[in-house]
Amino acid sequence: MVRRARPAILLIGHGAMAAEVRAAALSTGLFDVGAVLVRHEKVGSVGAELNGYKVIDSLDELDFEPVLAAECASHSAVRQYGPGLLRLGIDLVIASIGALSDEALHRELEAAAAIGGAKLILPAGAVPGIDALNAALQGGLERVSYISRKPPAAWKGTPAESKLDLDTLDRAETFYTGTARAAARDYPKNANVAATVALAGLGFDATEVRLIADPAAGGNMHEIEAVGAFGRMQLSIEGKPLSSNPKTSSLAAYSTIHAILNRVRITEI
């Protein structure tokens, strides 16, 4: 494998978040996107769209040593490429963290990382305080809860539709209270933040999740509350989505970029 002068990453996916990562490579000048990994049937169209990038559909085509791989694609991409990359000794930043609610897959990834001597890197994504929550775990956490509050229309296409009339709702309604594991299973498209909070804190079975449809919510709001030996924290964020994908918070993309920059710059923050 070729070692490049400037560190290069393997980028998995070519959607909204991946576009932000490519833009950050150009604007910071601190890393290159050495290759973009896409589904087999997309190689031609993405190759034409991303002129100048090497577009591949298999890890067998990797002809350089990536400083890390950044998954910005889907739960299925984590399953498809994660174990292979980690076994090759390539660190993997995962945006689709909800995939780790599947315990068997999480174990498989950790086993592959142990074999390859690689790391699975979980960025904070769309929410604040994940570093503090994970640090607080060292002193002992008593309770961690996560509330996701979105406008009713944002819950369309989920089981919330069978619990509430999302078209006529005129006040905030909680339609799900339960564990992060069941929330990730039943609301997979909203699983990333619940999974991140669970993995940083008390785990999927002890993290309480509430999902709320709120006509007054201006956007996608996340609240995290934690109590433990460290004290108590209550954090909330109303994130702006990426214009290219209203389902993805811009902070989630910046958080993946932050993880890449931490690998390539001298000072880690």
Ligand SMILES: NC(=O)c1ccc[n+]([C@@H]2O[C@H](COP(=O)([O-])OP(=O)(O)OC[C@H]3O[C@@H](n4cnc5c(N)ncnc54)[C@H](O)[C@@H]3O)[C@@H](O)[C@H]2O)c1
């Ligand atoms: N951690 C967080 O807080 C957080 C927040 C928002 C989004 N996300 C996740 O980040 C991921 C990317 O988000 P996005 O806004 O860029 O999505 P997007 O839909 O705009 O783009 C996803 C891209 O990945 C490609 N893709 C999907 N499966 C693939 C596979 N198996 N192999 C190769 N390419 C594949 C798709 O073709 C598409 O181009 C999503 O899984 C999303 O759920 C995480």
